[in-house]
Amino acid sequence: MTEMPAVPHSSPRSETRTAKELRQYIEFRSVGKSYGPVDILKDFSLNIAKGQRVSLIGPSGSGKTTILRILMTLESIQSGSVWIDGKPLWHEVRGDQLHPASEKYLHERRRRLGMVFQSFNLFPHLTVLENITQPQRLNLKRPRRDAEDRAMELLEMVGLAHKARAWPEELSGGQKQRVAIARTLGMDPEILLFDEITSALDPELVDEVLNVLRRLSERPDLTMLLVTHEMSFAREFSDRVIFMESGKIIEDAPPERLFVNPAQERTRQFLRKILPHTR
Amino acid sequence: MEKFLSYVPLLIEGLKVTLAIFTCALVVATLFAIVAGTVRFSGSRWLSRPVAALVEFFRGTSCFVQLFWCFYALPLFGLTLTPFMTSVIVLGLNVGSFGSEVVRGALEAVPKGQIEAARALNYSPLKSFLHILMPQAMRIAIRPAANLMVDLLKLTPLTSLVTVNELTRNAMVMRNQTGSTLGTLLCIFAVYFLLSSLIYFVMNRLEVHFIHRKAVRAASTRVAA
Numbered sequence: 234m235t236e237m238p239a240v241p242h243s244s245p246r247s248e249t250r251t252a253k254e255l256r257q258y259i260e261f262r263s264v265g266k267s268y269g270p271v272d273i274l275k276d277f278s279l280n281i282a283k284g285q286r287v288s289l290i291g292p293s294g295s296g297k298t299t300i301l302r303i304l305m306t307l308e309s310i311q312s313g314s315v316w317i318d319g320k321p322l323w324h325e326v327r328g329d330q331l332h333p334a335s336e337k338y339l340h341e342r343r344r345r346l347g348m349v350f351q352s353f354n355l356f357p358h359l360t361v362l363e364n365i366t367q368p369q370r371l372n373l374k375r376p377r378r379d380a381e382d383r384a385m386e387l388l389e390m391v392g393l394a395h396k397a398r399a400w401p402e403e404l405s406g407g408q409k410q411r412v413a414i415a416r417t418l419g420m421d422p423e424i425l426l427f428d429e430i431t432s433a434l435d436p437e438l439v440d441e442v443l444n445v446l447r448r449l450s451e452r453p454d455l456t457m458l459l460v461t462h463e464m465s466f467a468r469e470f471s472d473r474v475i476f477m478e479s480g481k482i483i484e485d486a487p488p489e490r491l492f493v494n495p496a497q498e499r500t501r502q503f504l505r506k507i508l509p510h511t512r
Numbered sequence: 513m514e515k516f517l518s519y520v521p522l523l524i525e526g527l528k529v530t531l532a533i534f535t536c537a538l539v540v541a542t543l544f545a546i547v548a549g550t551v552r553f554s555g556s557r558w559l560s561r562p563v564a565a566l567v568e569f570f571r572g573t574s575c576f577v578q579l580f581w582c583f584y585a586l587p588l589f590g591l592t593l594t595p596f597m598t599s600v601i602v603l604g605l606n607v608g609s610f611g612s613e614v615v616r617g618a619l620e621a622v623p624k625g626q627i628e629a630a631r632a633l634n635y636s637p638l639k640s641f642l643h644i645l646m647p648q649a650m651r652i653a654i655r656p657a658a659n660l661m662v663d664l665l666k667l668t669p670l671t672s673l674v675t676v677n678e679l680t681r682n683a684m685v686m687r688n689q690t691g692s693t694l695g696t697l698l699c700i701f702a703v704y705f706l707l708s709s710l711i712y713f714v715m716n717r718l719e720v721h722f723i724h725r726k727a728v729r730a731a732s733t734r735v736a737a
Contacts, residue, residue, distance in 0.1 A: 305632050336637070343634050354629035358647045358722075368633035371643065420633060 258283040258318055258456060259304070259424065265312035266299060273299050274480045277313070281473075286450060286457045288467035288488070291477035292503065297460040301426040304458070305348040306339050317345065317424070347422030351429040353409040355401040355416070361388070362397040365416045373420065380419070387415035391445050407438030414445050425449070427459045439463070446470060464508055468492050476500045516695060519686040526682030527703060530668050533599050533678060537664060540604025541611055548608065549615025550641075563612075570609035575667055578602045583674040599671035607664045614656045618649035651722045658715035662708045679703065 259281040266274040273296050281287055289297040302308040303315060306322065314331060315322040324331035325338050334342070356364050365384035369375040375383070388394045391411035401409060410430055417425065427446070431439045443466050449455060450470060461467050467474055468488040476484045476491065476499075484491060484500045495501050548567055551559045570578070583598045593601070622645055630640035672681035679700060687696040 307628055307631060340634060340636060343632075346632075348632040350625060350629060350632075352625050354623075354625040356626065356629070356644060356648075358651065367643065368635065371639055372634040372636075416633070 260316040263313035264310050266310050283456055284453050286471045287473045288459045288471040289475050295477040296480040297477055298428055301428050305346055306343055345423045347417035347420055348426040349413050349417050349430050351432050353413045355409055357401050361399050361412050365419045369419050383419055387418050391415050406434045407441045410442045411445055424456045429460050515690055522682045526679035530679040533668050534665055536600040537603040541608035544608030545611025545615050548612035553616045553619040567609040567612055570606050575606045579674050595674045595676045598674050599676055603667050607660055611660050614653050618652040621652050622648045654719045658712055661711045665707055
């Protein structure tokens with residue numbers, strides 16, 4: 234029953250995949266999500282191709298973060314469906330019907346996803362090294378030695394190998410966030426979700442975190458979704474920018490078009506407010 | 513004075529019984545506090561309600577009455593317990609009920625982001641509880657737990673009401689027979705005070721071990737830098 238999830242670039246099926254299938258690596262199909270009477274997403278649809286780097290921008294309360302949280306299975310959906318690599322995320326297929334997913338199924342589907350939070354959420358009772366090794370050892374069943382090797386390799390990448398034995402509270406915000414990124418990468422996700430990861434940082438610490446993302450953008454196998462208020466970084470980093478408001482996509486375009494010459498008046502207004510020095 | 517000294521073995525006997533009740537009741541209280549606190553934290557309605565009723569019963573009625581009831585009334589329903597058993601169960605559940613609220617509060621004090629991060633790193637709910645929530649909640653619970661342990665110690669004299677020959681009861685025997693009220697009372701004052709101090713000392717060490725270990729390290733690296 235536990236069919237290994239197909240990895241497009243290595244599976245024999247990948248040759249026969251149509252461009253359309255690849256476009257639908259992540260797919261929201263008419264998703265509805267509300268908190269009580271408040272609709273967060275209504276009949277929301279979105280397709281993201283494998284390897285794409287997508288920035289979600291828009292005013293607060295527009296539903297950007299909810300999209301990431303639904304993908305990470307932190308928020309459930311009330312209607313519609315979400316698909317990742319041809320399989321539903323929140324449902325199990327039995328026959329040709331979709332049934333609500335069990336915790337076991339979600340556990341299996343979550344393996345492909347990783348999320349980095351605005352507030353870091355490092356585990357304060359574990360050292361930096363243990364923060365990165367414990368999830369690998371418990372949830373990937375990776376032997377201690379392998380998990381530590383992988384952790385040190387990742388700490389090296391984020392420039393914090395010398396902090397392996399430190400406690401989270403001894404780190405600056407930027408360092409904490411870099412450890413949190415390393416911890417997420419330790420689980421070998423294919424889809425990375427970044428939820429306003431620099432919003433809680435002092436301005437001079439933002440760049441050290443964004444530099445880690447710049448390095449990650451060299452890996453074409455990673456699909457990345459970024460909710461951000463750093464417009465200049467979104468412009469440089471992503472191949473696609475989505476401007477949202479009130480749970481709807483207002484504009485969806487490559488960054489050079491959306492930032493320079495947006496088609497929608499609403500996008501223009503938002504950018505004018507957030508980038509006051511540009512026209 | 514000689515007569516006074518001849519009663520010391522009686523006091524030591526009493527102290528042994530007090531410590532035995534304290535230790536056994538502490539085990540009962542700890543287990544009950546963790547189980548009941550976790551159930552009420554989990555919010556499962558079927559389990560929560562009966563546990564809440566039990567906790568509120570033990571918190572809301574006096575330990576004195578509970579001891580009496582268990583020892584003198586339960587036999588009428590065909591359940592007879594020894595004085596020692598009665599004391600261990602009643603003191604354990606009484607203090608454990610207060611402890612369950614400490615455990616629940618500590619679990620609720622762990623930031624929600626910790627559970628979300630654990631879920632995002634694919635911890636199962638059980639692993640998230642055991643490896644992320646519980647260790648952090650325990651650090652929060654140490655200090656209130658120390659207070660409850662001292663409360664438990666101070667409840668042990670009540671067990672003399674159900675004929676347990678613990679320290680205070682034996683001291684009263686000694687006072688009657690020697691006529692030395694001042695000496696006897698000073699003596700048990702000192703013993704209870706030392707025992708409470710020992711509890712606080714041990715719990716403080718535990719807290720230092722879990723929490724300040726890091727602060728001390730952080731401070732020393734700051735000095736070095």
